[in-house]
Amino acid sequence: MSGDACPNPKQRATLAIEEEHIPRSPSSPPPFVIKEKAAVGALCVVCGDRACSHLYYGVAACHGCKCFFWRTVKSRLNYVCRYGGTCSMSTAGRNACRYCRFNRCLNVGMKMEAVKMDRKLTKRKKKEMDSDEFDEQDNYEAPDAKRAKTDHRLLVSSLLLIDKTSSDGNAKMATLHYVEPSLTNFFDEPELLDGYRTEMSYRATQQADEKSCYETERRLVTWAIDWCRQTAEIDEALTVADKICLLRAACPSLVLIELATQSVTKPATQVPLCNNTFLHVHVQPPSNSFINWKTLQSLSKWTQRELKPLSLKPKEIVLLKALLVLNPDAPGLSAEGELAVRGLRERVHSALFQLAIGPQTEPALAAARLASIILLIPQITLLGLEIIEQVRVRNTFAKRLPGGEGLLFWQLYGDIFEDTHNNFNEDYLEHSASCSPTDSQHTIDSS
Secondary structure, three states: OOOOOOOOOOOOOOOOOHOOOHOOOOOOOOOOHOOOOOOOOOOOOOOOOOOOOEEOOOOEEHHHHHHHHHHHHHHHHOOOOOOOOOOOOOOOOOOOOOOHHHHHHHHHHOHHHOOOOHHHHHHHHHHHHHHOOOOOOOOOOHHHHHHHHHHHHHHHHHHHHHHHHHHHOOOOOOOOOOOOOHHHHHHOHHHHHHOOHHHOOEEEEEOOOHHHHHHHHHHHHHHHHHHHHHHOOOOOOOOOOHHHHHHHHHHHHHHHHHHHHHOOOOOOOOOOOOOEEEEEEEOOOOOOOOOHHHHHHHHHHHHHHHHHHOOOOOHHHHHHHHHHHOOOOOOOOOOOHHHHHHHHHHHHHHHHHHHOOOOOOOHHHHHHHHHHHHHHHHHOOOOOOOOHHHHHHHHHHOOOOOOOEEHHHHHHHEEEEEEHHHHOOHHHHHHOOOOOOHHHHHHEEEE
């Protein structure tokens, strides 16, 4: 019988050896104090009664003593002796003093570490905790808490799947050579972008040129569209117009957080791109790059100073991306869409909190880590505004090049003159007015 099992009351020794058959000298101690391994039919080393047919907790013991030792250790009981710990142990008087009886168990070699009643349960729970940080930590949680943890697990699993499917390639031919569908078409018919969904890889084997920048821009914007579309589809209340608003607000920061998280394991002077190329921080990027030199340097510094020390886990990264997408203040959201986005955002916040606290993390450390992760959002959003500026200026002077270069970013942000062509709201119009020429100059150029 193993040491972690409850003693069986029916288990008794089937053989007995009379004391007169045990050879011993007059000076030798009674047989029940012998600590050596006893044979079947030996006597209990604690009280001298007949021992069971197996060793228990390392010694030969009777049913009564092994159960007594098991109960004491499992329940963490403490006893007191009224006679200073000098009570004698015998078959008849073993129940008189539990303090001396337990000390006797320890003195004859019974091992407390052998009593592990919850070993199997502990191993199972440890395995589950290693595979999923949201598993239950005790058996007495309220039903609402259990439902919340189940929701967290499902939400994180969905986001991990979104991240994977958005990054995978489908090896299908492009269908946009001769047509220019709108953003609405991209959300209604995702297969229109099949040719742009190449496998995303960040091995950073060579420095990027103009062709690499063009391919990277097209792939990253397609990736951002897929991310926003699938994340928004978690709630069926969001319309296509709401999804486009979320995309416009989140695309630059979402692309930058993807590049930043991939930069963590690379040299500090490199920002890897999704086609195995990289941009060097100290080298001017190609002229058609959607990210300019200043933003490139800012992104590299932010990655090393703010992002890298956090050592974000994959689940924390996808939750952070979801928070960037689920922006209830995205310009143009409908009232129903804003409520739906706020509801989804609260679920992501709750899941991120549960992930941050962990099973053994101190509350103060968990709160500090959660705050540090949340503070990444406004920081990366500010860098995203620089991307919008760069794209709109570039679209103003080099838009609609052969091959459709810049098509996706063009439909997202337009240029500094033609915001109304893309039905931008007032916020985007005000933003463009601050960097556009005067009305008279616009009139002359237009004419």
